[in-house]
Structure formats: structure tokens, C-alpha cells
Amino acid sequence: MRALAALSTVLILALTLVTCVDVVGRYWFNAPLPGAFELTELMLGALVFAALPLTTRDGGHVEVDLVGMLMGARGGAVLTAFGNVFAALVLAVFAWRLGVEALRLGEDGSVTNALRLPMAPVAWFAAFACLLSAAAAVARAGAAMSHKERLND
Amino acid sequence: DTELVLSSWLPPRHPLVINAIRPWAKEVEEVTQGRVSVRVLTKPLGAPPAHFDMAAEGVADITYGLHSFTTDDRFERSRIGQFSFLGDSAEAASKAFWQVYTEDLDAAAEHKGVHLLGLFMHGPGLLHRNGPEITTPAELAGLKIRTPGGYIADLLRDLGANTLFMSSPEVYEKLSRGVIDGVAFTYEALTAFNLTDYVKSSMRVPGGIYNTTWFLVMNEGAWEKISPEDQAAIDRISGLAFAGLAGKAWDAADDAAKEKISAAGIDVYQASPEMVSAIKTAATKYEDAWAASVKEDGFDGTAALKRMRELSGVGE
Amino acid sequence: MTESLVGFAVLLVLIFARVPIAFAMSAVGVAGFGYMRGWDPAFSMLGRTVFETALNYSLSVIPLFIFMGNVLARSGFAQGLFAAAYRLIGRLPGGLAVAAVLSCGGFSAVSGSSLATAATMSKVAMPSMRRFGYDDGLATGAIAAGGTLGILIPPSVILILYGILTESDIGKLFIAGMIPGLLGIALYVAAVFVTVLIKPSLAPKATGAPIALTGADIVGVLAVVVLFAVIMVGIYGGFFTPIEAAGIGAGVSLVISFALRRLTREGLYAAFLETAGATAMIFAVIIGAEVFSNFVNFAGLPDALSDYILDTGYSAWTVMVVILVIYLLLGCVLESLSMILLTVPVFYPLLYTMDFGDSVLADPNLAVIWFGIVVVVATEISLITPPVGMNVFVLKGVLKEVPLTTIFRGVLPFWVADIVRILLITFLPVISLWLVM
Numbered sequence A: 001m002r003a004l005a006a007l008s009t010v011l012i013l014a015l016t017l018v019t020c021v022d023v024v025g026r027y028w029f030n031a032p033l034p035g036a037f038e039l040t041e042l043m044l045g046a047l048v049f050a051a052l053p054l055t056t057r058d059g060g061h062v063e064v065d066l067v068g069m070l071m072g073a074r075g076g077a078v079l080t081a082f083g084n085v086f087a088a089l090v091l092a093v094f095a096w097r098l099g100v101e102a103l104r105l106g107e108d109g110s111v112t113n114a115l116r117l118p119m120a121p122v123a124w125f126a127a128f129a130c131l132l133s134a135a136a137a138v139a140r141a142g143a144a145m146s147h148k149e150r151l152n153d
Numbered sequence B: 001d002t003e004l005v006l007s008s009w010l011p012p013r014h015p016l017v018i019n020a021i022r023p024w025a026k027e028v029e030e031v032t033q034g035r036v037s038v039r040v041l042t043k044p045l046g047a048p049p050a051h052f053d054m055a056a057e058g059v060a061d062i063t064y065g066l067h068s069f070t071t072d073d074r075f076e077r078s079r080i081g082q083f084s085f086l087g088d089s090a091e092a093a094s095k096a097f098w099q100v101y102t103e104d105l106d107a108a109a110e111h112k113g114v115h116l117l118g119l120f121m122h123g124p125g126l127l128h129r130n131g132p133e134i135t136t137p138a139e140l141a142g143l144k145i146r147t148p149g150g151y152i153a154d155l156l157r158d159l160g161a162n163t164l165f166m167s168s169p170e171v172y173e174k175l176s177r178g179v180i181d182g183v184a185f186t187y188e189a190l191t192a193f194n195l196t197d198y199v200k201s202s203m204r205v206p207g208g209i210y211n212t213t214w215f216l217v218m219n220e221g222a223w224e225k226i227s228p229e230d231q232a233a234i235d236r237i238s239g240l241a242f243a244g245l246a247g248k249a250w251d252a253a254d255d256a257a258k259e260k261i262s263a264a265g266i267d268v269y270q271a272s273p274e275m276v277s278a279i280k281t282a283a284t285k286y287e288d289a290w291a292a293s294v295k296e297d298g299f300d301g302t303a304a305l306k307r308m309r310e311l312s313g314v315g316e
Numbered sequence C: 001m002t003e004s005l006v007g008f009a010v011l012l013v014l015i016f017a018r019v020p021i022a023f024a025m026s027a028v029g030v031a032g033f034g035y036m037r038g039w040d041p042a043f044s045m046l047g048r049t050v051f052e053t054a055l056n057y058s059l060s061v062i063p064l065f066i067f068m069g070n071v072l073a074r075s076g077f078a079q080g081l082f083a084a085a086y087r088l089i090g091r092l093p094g095g096l097a098v099a100a101v102l103s104c105g106g107f108s109a110v111s112g113s114s115l116a117t118a119a120t121m122s123k124v125a126m127p128s129m130r131r132f133g134y135d136d137g138l139a140t141g142a143i144a145a146g147g148t149l150g151i152l153i154p155p156s157v158i159l160i161l162y163g164i165l166t167e168s169d170i171g172k173l174f175i176a177g178m179i180p181g182l183l184g185i186a187l188y189v190a191a192v193f194v195t196v197l198i199k200p201s202l203a204p205k206a207t208g209a210p211i212a213l214t215g216a217d218i219v220g221v222l223a224v225v226v227l228f229a230v231i232m233v234g235i236y237g238g239f240f241t242p243i244e245a246a247g248i249g250a251g252v253s254l255v256i257s258f259a260l261r262r263l264t265r266e267g268l269y270a271a272f273l274e275t276a277g278a279t280a281m282i283f284a285v286i287i288g289a290e291v292f293s294n295f296v297n298f299a300g301l302p303d304a305l306s307d308y309i310l311d312t313g314y315s316a317w318t319v320m321v322v323i324l325v326i327y328l329l330l331g332c333v334l335e336s337l338s339m340i341l342l343t344v345p346v347f348y349p350l351l352y353t354m355d356f357g358d359s360v361l362a363d364p365n366l367a368v369i370w371f372g373i374v375v376v377v378a379t380e381i382s383l384i385t386p387p388v389g390m391n392v393f394v395l396k397g398v399l400k401e402v403p404l405t406t407i408f409r410g411v412l413p414f415w416v417a418d419i420v421r422i423l424l425i426t427f428l429p430v431i432s433l434w435l436v437m
């Protein structure tokens, strides 16, 4: 997880730099950054998936906990566990389909338009990150249930 | 009765959608006496480049798109339709493209996994610039030109231009800010993307400086569920007939654009003989390389290209 | 049609069962698509949507505008805005709440998101209001409402998303948001005055000089002004595109913060992590909304709606009133981003079938811009409408001991001001279009 946080940091900085270098380059040096468009796309994709496990671990997804508040602490814990198990299942399906997507991109030899960078590695990374996020959601569900156990004692 | 879903990614009021896709969809219903109908979605079910695979995988029943969306070699033989000097009317070029690609270059084999309903091209491509006429190749050197990639990018780079890629809507932002000096577009795209205030001159080359090729395809499973007599009825209004329909839609859009372009005072000029011969020299290199490459699979690219130009009426 | 309605119902049930909205939308979208179309196509649609959305160039504005706002917040520039706003107008009754609204408006000029604006300003403005015995409801209400301006006053992530969805000019959308944004500030200030007039005890008079305006604060205000100017001049002077503006804004805010030595290493790292967290959260929602709307689209809801309106021949303004009511109702339960992503593709094609007579809206290109502002203001309202008001949740997250009901009660006067504003903006399109034309 710490590696993902570091990677996210680097990617945000790099995204900023790519635009700045491109704009400054073309105005002052008549030399736009080649492939700025697709570099931005690839790095954005990498950032989204690098950050996904972190957000999932921290419970950072948008949820509505009105019913939970009405149900009290124990009911709320059960709902939290349910929501996270559900999220984990969806994330696992994401991982599976991104893996399929990665295989296809690899077989087709899909590359970007100008720099001809391969697309498949980003998809593989995305699949891996979704799997990690699913695990993080399961861990949150587990934590909520063990919290409930304690409430029962 | 069968209802087929067509995923359409062009804006709902785009001339191709209004004058080709929707009329064709209506015709399908008519010729099958309502046994087969086509529902054209106003919002697509995926990004434009995904549309070929979306038909193959059945996300939608019918899709259309550009062969150049895929950067791999899947549609290598379709590239016959990207070269220079291919036709001054989209209708003639589209019909020629359907005939040559299906009859001489086995288009069906390159469209594996789907039923090929139609093939077409847009009107002749031009070189639009935010400055005066380009009369010699030397004046082209160093200009930053937006291209869709592929052949036209290679060609312009050979002639000394810097080529860039960006999405079509971004062209307006970049041209209006002088980030790029010009763009390889059709007449229609010049007006569709609101570039008339920024383009000063447009270079016309006999038969177009480039073109793009398009497909209309159907999921194979969906096709096989249709009765043979309805299949035959649909095929009759597709293929060559659809190439004519789509070509006419592009031509009409180009004609409407030409009026706006001349009203905007843009200088549309014929390329100088010097420019044309420079393009021809550079083009021959890429045509030969392509012909050599398809020869490995047993196709005569040179003859196909010659036939295509004869059919579209620009043959030497 | 029926399938879409069932889908919406199941979606709501899942959302209330505390399934993260993003994954509820994804699941219902895939299930609905699979039911209507088969599982193989549904799953390939899903995989492709997830991947393509994360790699969409235009969406790069999301992390970059958020990063810009976070850097400025971590550098303490928002504090300066609050102090300056108080100095400007804070002597009046309810002055601290007014200053909170004004500084929210100011921070909106360098923040692309409403949630970030509310979160930032709550940390800045809340302590002073508490210190001087302001009612928690009034204090939190002013910040929750003021924060909604983040998506209307440019730059705005939501306006960019709207521009992408409708293929309209993002630069024009930004300009169009200016006057409605200022109108929002004016009406919120009026809401504070009216509230305090009715019940003066809510805002005790702050004695002495409650907030000092230091040199550092002035520098902070100048930094915000410079950054806003860089973005606007850059976009409208033709130096870069609205999408590139996000990257430039992020870069310039880093340079300013470091040059003024306002950003510590810890602060910078926190800004990075907060940005990463918000990015993943927002993209998950966008992906979910995209998957869900693919299902709704396949089920034929948008077309059915267009056909229905064409068949019944309702007047354009009747349709607009219906759309507004739908937005206010959806705004109760939907989160802002999903609301835009789910409704805009359904509603905006209607603009082309509606006949506005010979008003400015006869030009569909202008109508799309105006509709975008109406939709964004509707979204702002949803942010403070119970039971699901994201800005209220943000305030609740920062101030854990304040009951949710207190914040919703405090938001009420601002909600009324918002209703006035959306009616004005809907029926007087010139408010949005004046600067554009």
C-alpha cells in the first residue's frame, strides 16, 4: 500500500509536469511535448488504479449511511459489512474483466497513436489494483463484524 | 420479430447519422416487412474506437466506425482507402472501395467475427491552414499539422511538416490558440468543428490528399438469427447500395460546408503542380510499401489501387 | 422502460443498504445489461467501460484541479480569504457567516469541486464562528451552502463533465457560470441577513477585532487572485485549453506555494494523498454511472422520454418545469456526480426537440450552455438537500459532534435562496448567457 501511495504521488506530479512542459515548450520554445495527449491518458489510468486500493482501504467511497444511523451501532456494523462485501464482489469482477481486457490488448498488440506505447501493461496493473481493492474491502467488512462481536459481549 | 440495436457514436444530428444510418435502419424495416427493425441509440454504448469489438462481442448488434481506430494490422488491406488521389466524390469513392475491398482484397476475412454490412469513405481530404496558400513543399516544412495518424501523418512528415494528434474537438481549441498551424480535414469537418474563423486557406488536391475508411458491421449471432430471405433483403440495401447512400450523405455535407467556407472568405485553392508532384513522389513510396506487404498474403495491391482509381473516376 | 425503472429502484435499495454508490451503479448496470442482452456482452461492456473511463484524456482535469485546490488549502491561502472577507464586510450583523460565504465564493475561483471547497472552508471559518458563539446551524449552513459554489464559479469539474457529455464549449460554460455564481453569493448573503434579522441571537456581535488580517493573509488573497487570473487569461487569451488549465493551475499553485514558503513537506504529501483518494472515489462513481447509463440507454429510456414529449406536444417551458422538479426530487437521494452523469445524457437531447420560440434559446448551442448552468445549480441544491446532501456530510465529517439535523436546519434559509436562484436562472436565460453572447 505504501508503494501505491508513492506511485500516486509521482503520477500526480508527472501529470502536472506533462501539461506544463507541453504548454511552456510550445509557447517559449516552439516545441510541444510529443505524445503529451497519450502520456496524460496512460498516467491518468495508472493513477486511478493506484489510488483505488488506498481509497477502498480508507473507506473513502461515497456511501449513504442513513439506514445505518437508524439501526444503531450493531445494525450499522452489519450494513457496513454487507456494503463492503458487495463492493469486494464488484471489484473482483472488475479485476477479472480488466484481466480479459489486458489479454485482448496484448494479443491485438494495441499501442498508443504517436509514441506507440503498449496498452496491455496498464490494463494488467488495473486488474491487479482492483484485486487488491477487493481484498481491502473484505478486510473492512471483517473489521466491521469483529467490532459488532465486541458490541455483543 | 427481431429488434436490432445500433450503437451510434457520432452526434445525433451528424449528417451521416441523419442521411445514411437512420434512413438505412428504416429501409431494413421496410424490406423485411417489419420482421427486422433497427433501433439507433442516441448515445453510444462505449467509446468510438471500441465499436468494432462491440459488434463482435454483441454489446450492440450493429456498429459503424473507422478502420483506423485500431492501430494494429487487423485491417491492413483496408488502408487502400487512406491514400491520396482516390476520388473527388465520396459516393464514387465509397462504391469503388466496397467493390475493390470485397472483391479483390477479401474484406470479409479482415472483418472476422462480424457480418460485414457496409464500407464507405468520406469526401476528399484537404489541408487547411491558419495562414496563406502553401505553394511549395518548402513552405510546408516546420508547420504543425493535426492529422488523424496513419498514412497522412507519414506523408506530411515526409514533406517536412510536424504532425500531431489530438481528438477532433480539441482541434478547435488548439487551432484557435495557434498551437497548431493547420489540420488535415474534409470540407465537412472544417465547418462541423467551427474552424471557419481560424482557417485562412485550404489546399485542394485532385482526388483528395487523404481519405478515411469506415465499416458498418453486425454481430454474427444476430445475423444468423435472421431468416435467409430477410438476410437477402437486407444485403440488397446494404453493401454497394449503402456505400452509395453513405457517400451521398458525405457529399451533401461537403456541399453544405463549401457554401459556409466560401461565405467565410476562406481561400480554397488547387495545389500547385510542384506540390502535387512532391505529394505523388512521397505517396508512391507508401503505396508500394503497402502493396509489398499485402503481397505476402497473396493480394495484388497495385492492381487493386489502379482499379479503385478507375472505378472512382480519377484513374490516370 | 420498465427495466430502467426496476433498475433505479434496486439501485436505491442498494444505496440505502450502504453499498458504495459507485459499486451499486456498476452492479445494477451490469445485471440489467446482462438480463436484457446476455452476460458475455454485459461483462465485456463492463471491462471496456472501466478501462476507457480511467484513461479518458478530458477527465485528467479531475485530479489536477483537485490537486490545485488541495495545495492552496494546505498552504493556508483560504485563511487569508476568510480574514479579508471579514475585513471587507464582516462588521454587519452575522458578519462571520457572511465572510464564510464570501470566502467560499473566493476559494471556488481556484477550486474545481464543491466538496473540497466545503471541506477547506469549514476548517478555516468554523473555529472563529464557534469562538464568538454563532449558532452551529447558521455556521455550518453558511459553509455547506457556500461550498456548493465550487462547481459553478469556474474552474469546475462538473461543468467540464457536462461539456464532455454534451460536446459543448467548456470555455463558454465557465464564462456562463460567473454571473449565476455571483448571484448565488448575493442571495446567500441575503439569506444570512434575513436569518439574523429574524433571530439575532443566532449570531452574537463579534467584539473587538475578531480576526486579524495579517500580511500573510493578504499574500494569500493575492496568490488566489493571481492563480484565478492565470487560469482565466490562459483560457480566454488563447494560451491553453480549459483541460490544460488544470495542469497549469496545479503547476502554478505549487510554484507559488513553494516560492512563498507556505507549503511544508508534510503538507505537500498530504495534498498528494488527499488528491489520490478523491480521484479514485470520483472515478469509481464515474465508472459506475457510465455502466448504469449504458444499461438505461440500452433499455431505451432516453428515446422513450423524447418520444413522449414529442407526442404530447408540451411547451418547452412546461418540460423545463418538469425537468426541474425531477432534479429536485433526484437531488434528495442522489450524489451530485452520479446525478449529472445519469441525467444529462437523458435530458440534453430534449433541448433539440423543444421549441423556445424566438428567445435566445432558439440557438441550440446557447440552449445547451444555459441548460448546463441550470443543471449545475440543481446539482448544487442537491448537495444540501436531505437526506443525501454531500456537502452537509462533509461538514458532519469535519465537525463530528454537530448533529446532522442541526446542519440541515441551518441550511434551510440557503436552500430557499437556491430555489429563488434556480427559478431566476431558468426563466431568465440571459443571466447565464449574457457574458457568452
Ligand code: NA
Pocket (backbone or CB within 6 Å): C107, C108, C109, C110, C111, C112, C113, C149, C150, C151, C152, C153, C154, C155, C156
Ligand atoms: Na470553482
Ligand code: NA
Pocket (backbone or CB within 6 Å): C331, C332, C333, C334, C381, C382, C383, C384, C385, C386, C387, C388, C389, C390
Ligand atoms: Na441531496
